[in-house]
Amino acid sequence: MGGAVLEVDNLTRRFGAVVANDGIGLRVRPGEVVGLLGHNGAGKTTLVSQVVGLLRPEDGSIRVAGTDAVAEPATARRAVALQPQAQAPLDGLTPKMAIEIAGRLRGMSRADARAGARALADELDIGEWFDRPATPDGGGLSGGVRRLTAFAMAAVAPVPLIVLDEPTNDVDAARRRRLWKVVRRLGDEGAGVLLVTHNVTEAERVVDALVILDHGKVVAAGSPSRLRGSSDADLQLELSLHPDGEDPSESLAQAPIPINRRVRVGRRVLLTLAAVDAEAAVAWATALRRTERIDGYSLAPATLEDAYLAATSSANTNTTTRTEDAADV
């Protein structure tokens, strides 16, 4: 078992002819924040729904905190706190009441639930709305505050596994950072966190490991640096092409520098290169721009985004992708 709080093996679930989850396997250990990435329809929410016992798998197994979640969903639910992608039902409640009730339903004492709610409200900076009731049809509290409240409801009690499905939707930039800090803290306290998102860039900063889903299958898994497939010192050159313009990096031989990986998404081309080639890359891109073969460019530290796009490219019909090893160039 390896002491994991979530162990998913060979999980398969179909909806009619669509295979939403196709032999998925993943682990979340205590203290680990695992990002589950994928495009819309990759099967992320289907996976989560099976973990909390809303859907029944056709094949495979799910163990939550050592409990067989398929055979004993009610027991497993006590070990998982879920922030679903849909808004939590808050109408008529203040954030304070909602977070406290969520804590009480998980066995916290009144005093602990109250203290926990207050602490989270401070951490997430929603104290201003702490005692304001949400009213029907989206009144009273904004979408972002509702989302943060739902997050706090999942985070308040000390459960072994926390599942967050797109927790930062509608949340402003400053509070997003606070939310990520809390996620990191939950992991450091020993909780396993499964973070479902399609926001690669944000996820990269908080997760210990990533699982990338595409069309119901795990197409890549590992630590962010492993998935990046390159050293942390690598750079990413992004070329913006002209509409209908030709791609000057189409043939990697044309580039004056070794390119580790090339991904094209619509008019954007992401090229991963070594830091030592930065000067030559900028000179090349500047020349391309001057001769108006590209619209613009940027050079930045390599991110997971191109690795993610490369792994999931089959989902995107507008993409032409090719992955090459530097040695081949």
Place this chain on the structure above:
Amino acid sequence: MSEQSTLSPPAPRSAGVPPRIGIWLSYGNLLRWMMAQTGAMLPFVIVVQALLAAGIIIGFGFVIPDIDTSSAQFLSTGTPTVLLMFIGLVMVPHSVAQARTTGTFTYLRSLPVPRPLLLMADLAIWLLVALPSVAVAVVVAHLRYGFGYSFDWPVLLTASILAAVTATAVGYAIAVSLPPLITQLVTQVLVFFVMLFSPVTFPASQLPTWFQAVHDVLPFRAAADLLRAGLLADTYTASWRDLVVLLAWCALGVAVGIRALTRRN
């Protein structure tokens, strides 16, 4: 934001399944949650009930010219049943259909509580919303026709609670079994059936015999007759058969509701 964290030291967290919490504690907190959601509309519901009661008691009075006291009594003592059925078969399904559309239903099902408790909490809340309508109907009828009642309190209380819970359970069962849009249509049809084609506000003897037999196994006449026996105990008596029919429908509604809550698709 300072880099220095001001948080208390991390609480040690067990990797095992947390212990089960008491069922009453779960239920109490669920009730708090749902009461906050539904409770806000309670005054509004009571006003609507009063208007509906007036509509039936006064409006149907216009349909029957020179209404005699016994007809007026029959009409008036059927009105609480119409109101309870309206809440259970229209408002409840509407609320459940909305919960299914917005994801609330799914959210509640993911909570660490035994799922049947979710239905029990809904039944309790809607009972609270529905019960005042009996009093509202009684008062409106008294104001309009001025006749006196002969209450049989145990029968009245039992009948009111059972009718309200049955209507709620059946409405819940409809809403969890059908797609939300179809639910809306079905409940509209049902409320017409209760108001115009059920011997609730008029005696069953006015219906063809075969249709009377249909109503012997439906909950509407049964609920109306039981409630009437509680309001006019001098004239009408409660029948065990009606009680059994209502209990059966209540059990059916609860069973379908619980199945929908606990089933994994």
